[in-house]
Amino acid sequence: MKYSGIDLHSNNSVVTVTDEEDRVVAEKRLPNDLAKILALLSPWREELAGVVVESTFNWYWLVDGLQAAGFKVHLANTTAIKKYEGLKHSGDETDARYLAHLLRLGILPTGTILAPEQRAVRDLARKRMQLVRSRTTHILAVENITARQQSARISSNQVKQLTADAVDRMPWPEDVALAVKTNVAVIATLSAQIDLLEKRLQEKVGARTEYGLLTSVPGIGQVLATTILLETGPIDRFAAAGNFASYARCVDSVRTSNGKKKGEGNTKNGNKYLAWAFVEAANFALRYCAEAKRFYERKKAKTNNVVAIKALAHKLARACFHILKERKPFDVTRCFA
Template sequence: MPTTTKRVEAIAIVHPNAAGLDIGAREIYACVPPDRAGETIKVFGTCTSDLEQLADWFITHRVDTVAMESTGVYWIPVFELLEARGLKLSLVNGRHVKHVPGRKSDGQDCQWLQKLHALGLLTGSFRPDGEMCALRAYLRHRADLVQHRAAHVQHMQKALQQMNLLLPQVVADITGETGMASVRAIIAGERDSVKLAQFRNVRCKSSEETIAKALTGTWKEEHLFALTQAVALYDFYTEQVAACDVQIERHYGVMKPRWEPTAADTPSHAPAQRRKKRKNEPAFDVRASIIRLTGVDLAAVDGLGPNLAQRILSEIGTDMSKWATEKQFTAWLGLAPRNDISGDKVLRSRTLPSRNRAGQAFRQAATAVARSASAFGAYYRRKRAQAGPLFAQVAAAHKIARTVYHLLKYRGGLGGHGRGRVRPQAAGTRCAGLAEVRRQIGVHTGRPGGDRRSGVRLRVVRWPAASRATDCRCLGVSQKSGDAAWGEHPIRIKLRKGRTCGMVAITTSTTDQQERPMPSIPQIAEAMQTLLTATAQDAARATGFHLRQRRMSGAQFVQTVVLGWLAEPNARMEQLVAVAADCGVAITP
């Protein structure tokens, strides 16, 4: 009987001159290809002279690319020195190069890195070019200074509170004009609360009498000393932030743009409306510097602004060729879900935890557009209505990141993603749909008159309440109580379960002259909470609701479970009907 043989192709060597480095605080383990003459594994120190010897050793063994793994920031001087000597460096994530269990040592790690890098199986971490990397270092240092300064503001508040000086309770911010003037007068020796209240700015909402009453305290010597030092440290960090801003502005001036600027291509950066300057913004024109560097106005993207725009720019750079597609870019930011697939089935789809600073900035921008009248704001609210605020934050951040990617790569216009631009057809479609719902259920405004003493009170029940105001306005319902809408037919709530939809009618009746208001679904859920506490998870799983509990509050989760139970006819329906009857609601499945 003939035998068959299967040909196994060996993995090709992609980088024949690859080396591996395992970097620590005191020692660096280096490995060159095994076909080189002499010793292939060597240990070096971490001093500058040792790093020079390491570079000479690599060049002697004809190494042209190096993969390195490190703890903390020990890799930075090694990276910069070897890069200056003409070597191509790749900093790899330790999670991506795990060895076989039980074989862990620095010498084996550098060998394993060299082998994987030679086979082309490693992906280096992103690092911007030299000028952008320096800007990133300045901005990160500035953020640290602002954070350290904030701690001393808390120390000032603590010292004031210990003397029962309630200044933080009567002014919005003690680092504002009114707050700091009062604090500095206290340090200078002023103890008269009436005179201290005269430092009130005309824009302060609290009156002088209220401030004078709040600034009557005990004046303990030890707390005054702590307050004095906290103010001195606050002033010191403020000076350091100002000096850092000067250095950042100087660095912007020496940075060279990657494009050839012309008068026709340079966008105008004049703001559409006067913008209030924020407290921690730099003193120079950040927006103009970004436009000169990139050729596009990133600050005009809704949700960004100058501060977030320069943070993002310093983290991702201006060269978008590092990411072939926008999908790769958003995945690197941590804004794309990772699908765990087994047997052609998606087991889970979620975004992984990420400490990417650019991704965090995009999430912050997504939160900023939650209430804005822009395309991003409307998109955020639609997604929030679907799956909650966390889902909407990631989805909106993903969309903003794609816009920034296209702006930097193609230097095109904003299209419909600028400030104050929203699709009018979306709101019109929603209003028309709600008007049709209102017509079908027979709702009319005004109380029933004559012999019409029974009816149904309509309440808009949605979670999360993303578009509650729009729904109430289109249905003719008062947003707070629903008093203005009555109908002749039961209210029907559509329940989605898989691909099928069920209808549940919830009715209530009124007596001759007395009204019995209909409880809303959250009120019913609160009454059923005791019944559903032990079986909430099982009920939600059995009825097909797979929303994660962490995406919603406890009341919203119970509300979801109640609607799921209403859609499931065999899930102890008689108990739900009995509890609902006690609430004054008749449930007719």
């Protein structure tokens, strides 16, 4: 049996094939050309137990190409892999061999490989988040300029409604007005593109049963339901609610010894988009759900605001797991008991 590890970079990859005793039988640095990578692996196709690819920013083309060629591909969860720190030397070749080594031992931390069409919709939701963050930057810029010029802030909704003509009517110096108008123009453009993406996402997920069930949870509206649904993927990949809450970064990451905290674990292991979504949902739930408010106040009385919000986010994450798993509407009594 043979095992392959690929250390993927932006413009090249180190491809390694090892045997059952971790001896290298083939190894080469290749440009990121699918045909050349397949040519190196093809002689070992029938013997390969699998090919490990790092979960880097550019893995889509390689994983899809290898799977289309008939190889069994494993996506390595790089945030969960920690190499032995006593090594005197390491490089791309040793990294590729280490991936193959973990696969041979059966202890390779892996990520889920979604179908290309599912990834495309998920990435569309991430693109929307990127545009919203960019728009917020320009909105804050206009709010700050307004505060400097007239000692009073305007709301974000008022900023979104500003036009070039409205800015011209304000008693500001010409250069200040020009600066604001550039922000207003960018805000208008971003808002139009955000609306376009939201409409497309609604077409893709709005009719799904799980989407409707998620919107029954206090604090979760259309945007958060879309994010949670697309970032979760197949709910069956999580063995229990605790696993899902951990993936959503709603579980503490600590190292203890003799009952004392000695540090933190791997805080980046999980999905940052789900972490954001559940904290946002927790903040909204405080406004509209009396049971959530009471749960938050109990936790806050014993700890502090940050811990209480995180605890509420954890509750909502577990509730969403059961909703997606059991296909049942949200149960307030069960969630905040």
